[in-house]
Amino acid sequence: MDENVKRMLDVSFSATMRISKLATEMEEGGEDIISLAVGEPDFDTPEFIIEAANEAMKKGFTHYTPPSGISELREAIAEKMKEDNDLDFTSDNVLVTPTKHALFMSVLAHLDDGAEVILPDPAWVSYGPIVKFADGILRRVPAHGEEFELKQESLEDAISSRTEMIILNSPSNPTGKMLNKEERKIIRDLAVDNDLKVVTDEVYEKLVFEGEHVSLASMDGMRERTITVNGFSKAYAMTGWRIGWLACTEDMLENIVKIQTHSITCATSFAQKAAYRALVEEWKSERALESMMDKYRERRELMLERLDEIEGFTCRKPESTFYTFPKYEFDKDSMEMSMYLLRKAKVATTPGSAFGDRGENHLRLSFANSKENIQEAMDRIEKAVEKL
Ligand SMILES: Cc1ncc(COP(=O)(O)O)c(C=O)c1O
Known part of the structure; x- marks a missing residue:
């Protein structure tokens, strides 16, 4: 080593x-x-999604795609986000990429060296390393009690003049908890008052038994500061396909596209076709x-x-x-x-x-x-x- x-x-x-x-x-x-x-x-993975990839490959759809992804998929994602998440985005706000890579790029593109990032504790294992790879400094904020609640005071205590970003994951891996209305308001106020960028990982959005998932970017004053990350892995049983997306303002997207272009170029072409089929056929019916x-x-x-x-x-x-x-x-x-x-x-x-x-x-x-x-x-x- x-x-x-x-x-x-x-x-x-x-x-x-x-x-x-x-x-x-x-x-x-x-x-x-x-x-x-x-x-x-x-x-x-459901059979009809596999068929879509097969068809695409047989038709020779095995080349590079535009860095942000094929337009029909980006349009379908924008439409999904409008209807499901109350987010007013067009395909120009969407970039298709594996979910984990979306998180990496969101942090790398928007965090200065030595800047601080607020991350609840407990949280999924990769956020910490992602922040460290971006030369950021983590400020973990313990969630309270066995309900793992985020409290205003603890979050505020973690803020300094160097805080630039907060990373959130709702529904949460590992607790299975979703941010409640009060927590969402606390986070929104904290982000707006301190001019923070927000990275929100909503990859478990579809796996909800009780309650309603709300996208943080849909809250007042959040659209212009939030990168929403989501993907196909968990909802459509597509972990091995390595495909997901992020959405944010065109301004925020610019630096992210630079990283995508110089790292993976684009998401896998036929996986994009399969993801499109998953979205248009499955999302409405959810069978x-x-x-x-x-x-x-x-x-x-x-x-x-x-x-x-x-x-x-x-x-x-x-x-x-x-x-x-x-x-x-x-x-x-x-x-x-x-x-x-x-x-x-x-x-x-x-x-x-x-x-x-x-x-x-x-x-x-x-x-x-x-x-x-x-x-x-x-x-x-x-x-x-x-x-x-
Ligand atoms: C909370 C969370 N975010 C992101 C990911 C990464 O998703 P993907 O494997 O689709 O890149 C995972 C995977 O386990 C996860 O649990």
Whole structure:
């Protein structure tokens, strides 16, 4: 490893990689591991989306596209955002790119060296490294209690003269929580009063069981400062396709397009055609999504019921995503707890500390798995923790 690249010193492989590496080794050694650690739908991409990519490839749609993406997809995204999210954007405000790359570019293009970024704790594992790669400085703001509420006072305490940006993720990975009306207002006021740029990751938008998803950019004074990031991975079971989008003012988009042009050039051409088909055929009817959501809903109930029965665990009901984020009361930190469950119960979980200090004493359990596997995994966990 090159020890001299300063930018890399502060970024390590995620703690979760240690768990998945060990889980893979155990599986290769013939052990029967159930993984509740995966961050993707267990469903395959719906057939009609695959067909769209096949058709595109057969027709020779295998070349570069414009950097921002094909116009029909950008138009469909703009229309979707208008109807679903109350955002007045046209295709000129939309850039098609993998979701994670959208987040990278949003931060890289809009953060000065040494500027500060506010990030709630807990939060998804990659925001921190993204800010560090952009030579920014993270200010983590702990969410309060087991409802993981964002409080005005804690957010204000984190603001300094160098604060330039706030990153938000609602619905949230790992907690499954959506920002409520009061929190949205606090964030809006904070951003407007301090002239902050806002990066909002709404990739779990479609996986909502209760309540309503509201895009931050639709709030008064937010459109001109907010980059909204979304994608096809979670809603349409398209993680491997690497396709998503971002939307913001044309002014904000300019620097982002520079990065896209000089990094990946454009998103994969036939994946764009498939994403277009997913949007126009699926978005209005949501048939494939609904059938996935029915399954997620049942699995969520099952996992919550089982967690409720196991002594030492408590869990808020996630209103969205396919994660639960239970708190436990055993004398082990979350990395040790995850390792223990992997070795003793042969169940892979994600340690809560991977998402920040506030995630300590929690585990993230994904219910993007069959009911049989969830049932079996919970049986094994129950048995393993009896010994603690
Ligand atoms: C909150 C969040 N944002 C972004 C991503 C990245 O999405 P994609 O894999 O589509 O780039 C993930 C993936 O797990 C995620 O959980």
